[in-house]
Amino acid sequence: xxxxxxxxxxxxxxxxxxxxxxxxxxxxxxxxxxxxxxxxxxxxxxxxxxxxxxxxxxxxxxxxxxxxxxxxxxxxxxxxxxxxxxxxxxxxxxxxxxxxxxxxxxxxxxxxxx
Amino acid sequence: xxxxxxxxxxxxxxxxxxxxxxxxxxxxxxxxxxxxxxxxxxxxxxxxxxxxxxxxxxxxxxxxxxxxxxxxxxxxxxxxxxxxxxxxxxxxxxxxxxxxxxxxxxxxxxxxxxx
Numbered sequence: 399x400x401x402x403x404x405x406x407x408x409x410x411x412x413x414x415x416x417x418x419x420x421x422x423x424x425x426x427x428x429x430x431x432x433x434x435x436x437x438x439x440x441x442x443x444x445x446x447x448x449x450x451x452x453x454x455x456x457x458x459x460x461x462x463x464x465x466x467x468x469x470x471x472x473x474x475x476x477x478x479x480x481x482x483x484x485x486x487x488x489x490x491x492x493x494x495x496x497x498x499x500x501x502x503x504x505x506x507x508x509x510x511x512x
Numbered sequence: 513x514x515x516x517x518x519x520x521x522x523x524x525x526x527x528x529x530x531x532x533x534x535x536x537x538x539x540x541x542x543x544x545x546x547x548x549x550x551x552x553x554x555x556x557x558x559x560x561x562x563x564x565x566x567x568x569x570x571x572x573x574x575x576x577x578x579x580x581x582x583x584x585x586x587x588x589x590x591x592x593x594x595x596x597x598x599x600x601x602x603x604x605x606x607x608x609x610x611x612x613x614x615x616x617x618x619x620x621x622x623x624x625x626x627x
Contacts, residue, residue: 402555404555429612429613431613431615438521438619439620440604440617440620441556441602441617442617443614446612453612454614489555489556493613498544498561499613500546501613501615502558503555503557504555505553505554506553506555508553
């Protein structure tokens with residue numbers, strides 16, 4: 399297993415366009431998380447899946463954002479009608495079910511909205 | 513609200529000197545605590561974690577941290593800094609507001625190591 403994989407690594411898009419990011423977690427991990435990290439800040443939680451069920455969403459996740467995890471495997475995060483304020487690093491992480499296990503992070507997708 | 517505070521957004525040390533990065537948390541219940549490191553344009557890598565076992569936790573690359581409940585602190589230390597330690601360090605907590613494993617991060621501390 400090569401760890402958590404995110405694609406693309408970089409995305410530049412024009413304001414108003416839609417973008418979609420993909421995350422492939424570690425295969426045996428039930429839990430999957432999306433975080434957003436802006437420059438000079440720590441990551442902020444966006445949403446969480448346990449298997450295919452989306453169990454928690456942050457208030458940061460406006461109605462322009464949607465995430466899915468079909469069949470409890472990979473996950474996608476879509477941003478519709480992108481705004482300049484969406485420019486950030488989007489990080490995906492996965493973990494096993496036990497609370498004491500750590501989350502493993504992917505290398506992130508850096509989004510730039512111009 | 514539960515939170516994590518990292519004191520000092522930038523810390524500069526000389527190579528070979530002691531590294532001390534500070535982290536305080538607010539929680540009414542025992543949390544799980546983590547330190548992650550992030551190199552430029554990379555994801556986060558776990559350095560160490562506290563999960564209510566031993567209060568002194570040893571991690572990778574010579575780092576360790578001590579959980580002090582009375583001080584609500586989880587400071588990260590390394591006896592001798594190496595140039596390769598230059599990176600962004602994040603303290604994080606989970607298990608406070610839910611049992612989802614969601615992490616609440618501090619704002620990070622940039623460690624600079626001078627030759």
